[in-house]
Amino acid sequence: xxxxxxxxxxxxxxxxxxxxxxxxxxxxxxxxxxxxxxxxxxxxxxxxxxxxxxxxxxxxxxxxxxxxxxxxxxxxxxxxxxxxxxxxxxxxxxxxxxxxxxxxxxxxxxxxxxxxxxxxxxxxxxxxxxxxxxxxxxxxxxxxxxxxxxxxxxxxxx
Amino acid sequence: xxxxxxxxxxxxxxxxxxxxxxxxxxxxxxxxxxxxxxxxxxxxxxxxxxxxxxxxxxxxxxxxxxxxxxxxxxxxxxxxxxxxxxxxxxxxxxxxxxxxxxxxxxxxxxxxxxxxxxxxxxxxxxxxxxxxxxxxxxxxxxxxxxxxxxxxxxxxxx
DNA sequence: TGCTAAGGTTCTAAAAAGGAACCATTTAAG
DNA sequence: CTTAAATGGTTCCTTTTTAGAACCTTAGCA
Numbered sequence: 023x024x025x026x027x028x029x030x031x032x033x034x035x036x037x038x039x040x041x042x043x044x045x046x047x048x049x050x051x052x053x054x055x056x057x058x059x060x061x062x063x064x065x066x067x068x069x070x071x072x073x074x075x076x077x078x079x080x081x082x083x084x085x086x087x088x089x090x091x092x093x094x095x096x097x098x099x100x101x102x103x104x105x106x107x108x109x110x111x112x113x114x115x116x117x118x119x120x121x122x123x124x125x126x127x128x129x130x131x132x133x134x135x136x137x138x139x140x141x142x143x144x145x146x147x148x149x150x151x152x153x154x155x156x157x158x159x160x161x162x163x164x165x166x167x168x169x170x171x172x173x174x175x176x177x178x179x180x
Numbered sequence: 181x182x183x184x185x186x187x188x189x190x191x192x193x194x195x196x197x198x199x200x201x202x203x204x205x206x207x208x209x210x211x212x213x214x215x216x217x218x219x220x221x222x223x224x225x226x227x228x229x230x231x232x233x234x235x236x237x238x239x240x241x242x243x244x245x246x247x248x249x250x251x252x253x254x255x256x257x258x259x260x261x262x263x264x265x266x267x268x269x270x271x272x273x274x275x276x277x278x279x280x281x282x283x284x285x286x287x288x289x290x291x292x293x294x295x296x297x298x299x300x301x302x303x304x305x306x307x308x309x310x311x312x313x314x315x316x317x318x319x320x321x322x323x324x325x326x327x328x329x330x331x332x333x334x335x336x337x338x
Numbered sequence: 339t340g341c342t343a344a345g346g347t348t349c350t351a352a353a354a355a356g357g358a359a360c361c362a363t364t365t366a367a368g
Numbered sequence: 369c370t371t372a373a374a375t376g377g378t379t380c381c382t383t384t385t386t387a388g389a390a391c392c393t394t395a396g397c398a
Contacts, residue, residue: 023227024387025203025353032289034278035210035271041282042274045183045201045355052193055316061376069181071356076377086281096363097375105281110316111305112277113193115269116200120192123244123263124199129325131190137318139310146308147269152297153311158213158268160295167287182356183384203386219345229387234346253395255344 059099114145217257272303
């Protein structure tokens with residue numbers, strides 16, 4: 023299977039990965055959450071080639087994660103749409119995993135303070151209904167409305 | 181910057197992406213959470229080439245996400261370590277985002293039932309301390325212990 | 339003994355990433 | 369008014385990765 027076909031699978035993980043699952047995209051998004059908005063800043067901070075950055079930003083705009091906002095004659099910057107901002111939990115979950123498992127014993131490079139309660143936070147995934155923390159064993163999968171709604175039945179057998 | 185250098189950055193997102201941030205790895209992990217354990221099954225379900233699958237599994241074992249468990253003479257299967265199982269929130273957050281933003285109006289392909297409370301769950305990221313849902317605006321970043329602990333100071337200026 | 343299945347490796351072609359150089363606007367400086 | 373420099377790219381070429389197919393090795397079994 024070619025990579026481009028992955029986005030056609032009827033699976034939310036596959037479709038998400040088709041959008042953000044390449045080498046640089048999540049790093050671009052990370053920096054956008056930190057406040058980066060302009061082409062040159064992304065390029066300097068990430069050190070990727072202009073060619074790639076240009077391509078990735080274009081794709082992120084196409085998908086609807088960023089929008090181009092003019093800030094001068096003929097200049098514009100890249101800002102999150104709601105769709106883009108909604109990726110924050112993905113970023114947080116990666117951060118939390120990296121902090122926990124890849125810190126080489128040195129502790130997390132950054133700490134996350136929850137403004138509302140003022141404490142150091144560990145991002146935690148919970149059930150929206152009962153608020154309990156969720157692990158793989160706590161979850162059961164069931165077919166949903168989007169599963170058989172088209173001809174594409176090439177998804178995993180769960 | 182070459183991709184291989186990204187893993188050296190003193191940033192948990194970058195280090196996480198260096199491990200799971202390529203095209204196929206998270207899909208392999210997704211299937212592992214569904215129960216897939218054997219080479220041939222991964223290959224059939226994902227449709228990626230044996231070459232790549234072999235390489236990715238090897239890397240996942242090296243990193244410590246999978247361990248090889250023998251199940252016959254000279255045969256073994258790939259199972260999560262604790263480190264690997266800890267990736268579940270990353271998978272859930274991607275799923276939730278895809279369900280919310282990429283369903284093309286058809287609804288989620290799969291529903292997630294939280295066994296403990298029996299309800300359809302939307303995975304939600306909360307603060308470990310106060311339990312409130314977290315968005316990008318609620319979080320403040322602070323230098324942590326791992327930030328200046330080595331010569332590598334090439335991280336983002338937050 | 340020969341067949342099949344699992345779990346690969348090797349080979350080649352196609353696609354993507356990396357690096358450097360170049361270009362078109364716009365603003366700023368002399 | 370002319371030149372310089374910054375922004376936001378594009379083009380061209382080389383090096384890496386992927387994709388796809390074919391081949392190999394070991395174990396179990398008829």
